[in-house]
Amino acid sequence: MSERISKVQRWLDLVAYLIGRRIPVTVADIMENVPAYAQKWCSGDETDQASVRRTFERDKDELRELGITIETVKHPINYGLQLIDGYILTRRAYYLPELKLGAGTGSGASKWTDKNRVPGIELSEDEAQAALDALRRLMELPASPLAREARTAYVKLAFDIDPDRFAPAPVLYVEPPGTAALLAVLGQLSDAIIARKRVTFRYNGIYRGEATTRCVAPYGLFFQHGHWYLVGHDDTRDAIRIFRVARIEGLSANQRAPKTPDFEVPPDFKVDTYLDKKAWNLGDREALIRAEVLFRYPASLWAERCGHGEFVEERDDGSVVRAFELYQVDPFLRWLLSLTGDAQLLGPPELVAELQRLVAGVAALYADVDHPAAEVCDV
């Protein structure tokens, strides 16, 4: 046989040969029966045989990365008098459990003792719909770094669960300009997070106004306010930093020793810790200011609904005082300004004075306006 056999074909042949066998097979069996190996193995040349054995080891490693673990087991032969190394890939380990739609929830995979039978798992209609919805959402999330995986997972689940049975929730993500360009960057960052490889990039920090080169141990990614953010240990600053992915340019991951992680992530790391931080909560923690704001009714309901600040007191007219901890004053005051009178800053006095200066600065831009009170159209 002299046909060129691709790596994908070799993997298919190897898996097809191993899967479902009840008795472990020896390496010699594999070498003789998987065509790509047999081409060299059967030549009898020791160098070729050593080379093809190394290929087999690499294939096992790469298949393991895909979630296919070919187990090495000690296998008795000669009526148990001798133990040899054998390889096995059970159906239970390989195949997706059969998803059975039922009313019950919480039941896990059935407890098959036979490892060569495909297990079943019962899902309620609600659970099945949630699983399909979840994968659809991740496919549609702008620049989702896991969209491809969500799609293939969806096809797998759809093998047992008829998607037509569950109408998709009518949801539309409006992609911000530049989303398509982010896909490759996010894919690379996601790969680097999973492999724990350092990345280097130029970062156009919005406050600095100039690009700086950063070397970062990437810990996590999150999606917030329509943007993706990277959290990582910035080796240049020797501290954890958050980077907006859209401001990253010239990204490259460390290609050396791809199978060996470059760094350890702190064991208590959770990317959620960095989520939902307001602009006024970023910065130097020693510069803390506690501000109190009165939200007039019904904006008080909105502030509660959105979790803005901490509740202090409710007044008879339904307005509510809420407290904020500020590390940066300017973004907070500009936010209050945008609420156009639904919120009133109560204190501290120096902050109120700062707001007055801000309002005066804006008013100066409109000094030529004599007749206020324009009509506001309805929603």
Add this chain to the structure above:
Amino acid sequence: MSKTMTAQEQFDRLTTLIPRAARSGSARLDELAREFGISANQLMRDVQELVTRTHYHPAGSVEGIYVGQEQDRVSIWTTGEFHRPRRLSTREALALALGLRILASESDPARREELEALARKLDKELAAAPAEELTPHYGVEDHGGRTGIIAILQEAARERRRCRIEYLKPGLTAPEVRVISPYLLVYAEGNWYTLAHCGERGAVRVFRADRICGIQTLEERFEVPADFDPAEYVGGGRIFRAERDEEVIVRYSPAIARWIVEREGVQPEPDGSVVLRHRVADPRWLVRHVLQYGAEAEVLGPPRYRELIRSSLASILP
């Protein structure tokens, strides 16, 4: 992308494609390409990997995968293994877990717990190697709060049931009660909205979800009109109301021009400032938008919008 990664992706697709196509006997190539999110050419290359195996496999050897190709269809039979998809890879399990967290982040606390439990169950049962170690590295913002209004709106939109909402319009003295038919949930600029027919206004309106402070799903159902087109309400990464819009010119100072250039993808003026023409359907949006930049953004016209900013300032200080 490395050669190994490409091979792994192709192997991954093939081990799903074989049972998928074999189950239905044959399938249209374009349909399969759409399902897998790849081009028809890539799908053909995948199928070719199966076809050329017959060149080196003696008849009847190994697992017996047979492939037939017509012009726009592919037929696959498998007499042995590959009759089901394989378990989820760790990354697929991660995608499923993150997707469920997105749904959880839009739900009330009780539903959130259910979805988190489901994520754990599916990770444990379906994945070849669980993704639990990776999930803390991926996150999404929280939109659920105590009420899970976004999840309720989604279900109402899916089931096409009207809702009674209490809506907080900025500047009003009390929430307004509206009966709406939610056609679509839209995420834009970091906020959730619903495009809904408003019974009180007799027309489609945009409602921002964080301004809905109460919601009740009604028994009454609705139909989405055949001529409803979401594209009329979105553009340039934003959501807006298409009718009654007006062009408003805003100048952003050089101090904040970087933000605007980044977001809008525009070029600054020679003095470093940025001038944009916004299509404005809701003047309140314009006021909030401009004032968030303090004195660094100024409405240049039309004059009534300058008046509006000036009058809004009067209500900010006690």
